[in-house]
Amino acid sequence: MPTAPSPPDALAPDLGRLADILGGLPIGIAALDRDHRIVFMNKALEELTGFTSRESAGIPCQHVLRCGLHLLGARQGGAAGSGTEPVKGRETDIIDRHRRKLPVRVTRIEVPGEGGAATLYLEAYEDLSPLRDMERRLKDAAGAGELISRGEAMERVKKVLPAIAQSDSPVLITGETGTGKDLSAQAIHKASPRARGPFVRVNLGPMPEHLLEIELYGRVAEEGEAVPGCFQRANGGTLYLSELADLPAAHQAGLVRVLDDQSIIPAGSDKGVRVNVRLIAATHKDPEELVRAGTLREDLFHRLGAVRVHLPPLRERGEDVEFLLTHFLALFASRFKKDIKGFSPRAMRILHSHPFPGNVRELKNIVEYAAMICQKDMILPAHLPGHILAALKSGESPAAGRAGETRGRKRS
Amino acid sequence: MNMRTKKILIPLFRDEVAPRFDLAGEVLIVTVAEDGAVEGRQGLVLPHASADDLCDLVLSRDIDTVICGGIEEEYYHYLRWKRVDVLDAVAGTAEAALTRFLAGRLKSGDMLFAGGGDHA
Numbered sequence: 001m002p003t004a005p006s007p008p009d010a011l012a013p014d015l016g017r018l019a020d021i022l023g024g025l026p027i028g029i030a031a032l033d034r035d036h037r038i039v040f041m042n043k044a045l046e047e048l049t050g051f052t053s054r055e056s057a058g059i060p061c062q063h064v065l066r067c068g069l070h071l072l073g074a075r076q077g078g079a080a081g082s083g084t085e086p087v088k089g090r091e092t093d094i095i096d097r098h099r100r101k102l103p104v105r106v107t108r109i110e111v112p113g114e115g116g117a118a119t120l121y122l123e124a125y126e127d128l129s130p131l132r133d134m135e136r137r138l139k140d141a142a143g144a145g146e147l148i149s150r151g152e153a154m155e156r157v158k159k160v161l162p163a164i165a166q167s168d169s170p171v172l173i174t175g176e177t178g179t180g181k182d183l184s185a186q187a188i189h190k191a192s193p194r195a196r197g198p199f200v201r202v203n204l205g206p207m208p209e210h211l212l213e214i215e216l217y218g219r220v221a222e223e224g225e226a227v228p229g230c231f232q233r234a235n236g237g238t239l240y241l242s243e244l245a246d247l248p249a250a251h252q253a254g255l256v257r258v259l260d261d262q263s264i265i266p267a268g269s270d271k272g273v274r275v276n277v278r279l280i281a282a283t284h285k286d287p288e289e290l291v292r293a294g295t296l297r298e299d300l301f302h303r304l305g306a307v308r309v310h311l312p313p314l315r316e317r318g319e320d321v322e323f324l325l326t327h328f329l330a331l332f333a334s335r336f337k338k339d340i341k342g343f344s345p346r347a348m349r350i351l352h353s354h355p356f357p358g359n360v361r362e363l364k365n366i367v368e369y370a371a372m373i374c375q376k377d378m379i380l381p382a383h384l385p386g387h388i389l390a391a392l393k394s395g396e397s398p399a400a401g402r403a404g405e406t407r408g409r410k411r412s
Numbered sequence: 413m414n415m416r417t418k419k420i421l422i423p424l425f426r427d428e429v430a431p432r433f434d435l436a437g438e439v440l441i442v443t444v445a446e447d448g449a450v451e452g453r454q455g456l457v458l459p460h461a462s463a464d465d466l467c468d469l470v471l472s473r474d475i476d477t478v479i480c481g482g483i484e485e486e487y488y489h490y491l492r493w494k495r496v497d498v499l500d501a502v503a504g505t506a507e508a509a510l511t512r513f514l515a516g517r518l519k520s521g522d523m524l525f526a527g528g529g530d531h532a
Contacts, residue, residue: 059525062431063503066482071425071435095432095482097501 028104028125034118036061036070048104048127050097065125068092069106091128103128146183148327148360151320153312157184164307165191170259172244172304173282175311178361181282182242184309189238194278197237202230204246210267216251218266231264231275241281244304245290252297259303279304314359321363325351328364329379332371340371343379350381354388417451418444420513421475422506423466424455429502429509433483434463440506441473448514463487470496479509479518 019040022029028045030038037060041053051064062070069092087108095101105126113119147158164171165188173181182201189199204212218229230239241247247255258264259279263272281304283290290296314321325343333340343351347370356362370383381389422429423436430436436458443452458465467487470478477497491498502509504524512518 055523059503059523060428062425063428063481063523063525066431068432068435071432095434095484099483099485099488099500101484
């Protein structure tokens with residue numbers, strides 16, 4: 001077995017110092033000799049690759065670093081790892097000892113010796129996994145899998161969600177029922193730095209006063225056991241109030257205080273408890289109208305409304321109607337194991353002329369119903385829910401192509 | 413008595429075990445008799461580097477053992493699930509790896525180059 005060549009002796013003291021200097025860097029560094037064998041690897045690179053510097057010494061770099069760059073360079077005719085052009089910030093990947101493929105960014109520096117020829121190469125490996133994870137999180141939150149759309153109206157909303165997610169400001173989401181307020185709140189949470197924390201949704205429907213206080217702020221242990229409120233359950237994460245208009249006026253002042261002080265006072269206690277929560281609130285009503293009517297405190301509205309997201313109703317989303325119909329049909333046909341190819345032209349005309357007061361939720365329910373009862377390979381008008389056909393008969397729905405007559409609906 | 417032959421596939425990078433299963437451009441297939449004698453060798457150049465295609469090749473050629481360098485977890489487990497032995501993280505020339513394998517001493521993680529640490 002051939003013995004491994006060692007780096008020039010004259011460099012030995014420098015290498016020792018180099019190892020000390022580079023050892024503590026947070027970026028992976030490998031020193032390679034003229035033949036691209038490992039001389040040493042710093043701790044960061046040991047952690048990245050799973051190989052120790054000691055066991056790697058003298059081994060051709062491609063067998064330890066397993067970097068696409070080295071293999072490509074060799075194919076171009078040079079020594080393994082050489083390449084024919086400088087390497088600066090080149091994105092590639094490695095496979096580590098634990099069989100994981102990791103994205104990395106590589107930079108190579110030649111260290112010339114006497115005469116100018118390279119006697120040493122230094123390669124820096126930057127682990128891009130955290131960056132790729134964040135990109136994936138942002139992409140998921142941008143709605144690829146949740147908020148379905150193609151049209152401009154909704155795409156505009158989806159574009160701003162990741163940016164909103166990065167701050168900790170309270171958010172107010174408005175939109176008619178069934179437009180995706182809940183999904184938007186979840187998307188914001190998933191894209192935020194709080195994604196690993198809890199996402200707590202609170203429905204503040206009608207409930208007795210004392211129960212509402214416990215639900216919001218919790219209760220200290222007295223006769224009963226201690227009960228954490230929604231703020232405590234959401235600590236470190238996101239609290240989502242799904243209908244702000246349901247919050248009684250008496251508790252709105254309390255919410256203002258929580259937003260200002262970042263602390264709550266559980267029922268039965270007089271001591272504040274600090275909470276670290278990002279608040280998202282939603283309402284299907286017009287918040288300005290609620291303030292005018294006196295049912296929403298203005299100071300609460302201003303604190304929540306610093307960041308507003310408005311979800312357009314389906315009738316303003318143009319081409320999304322057909323896209324959503326097709327999307328949900330594929331989903332439910334698969335779920336019910338049916339081979340349904342699409343909607344008949346007449347069924348599609350009927351659906352296009354329906355105003356969908358319940359927005360996307362209603363559309364989804366209609367498609368689910370149709371897919372459930374359809375026994376053919378195409379959704380026909382007879383498969384649509386009765387109330388749509390009834391509206392068609394009574395002339396409430398402007399079906400059969402009466403162009404221009406809408407209830408405020410635009411078509412693309 | 414049936415002498416069952418075994419087939420070994422080694423992805424290659426020049427004369428070495430390819431450091432990356434998914435980037436190998438050629439393979440060596442060796443047929444070995446039960447007594448350890450090499451019965452045949454075949455080198456194949458692959459149309460392109462692909463872990464999926466290489467797995468298909470392993471299965472279509474009824475390979476018993478793959479000797480390779482770095483391989484991603486999903487392909488490692490896939491081949492194992494298909495009852496193919498995989499000796500991965502092997503670093504060295506293909507000949508050195510084959511010799512050690514035929515001697516019954518090759519295991520995953522063996523580094524067959526002389527170097528600083530204790531490798532194999």
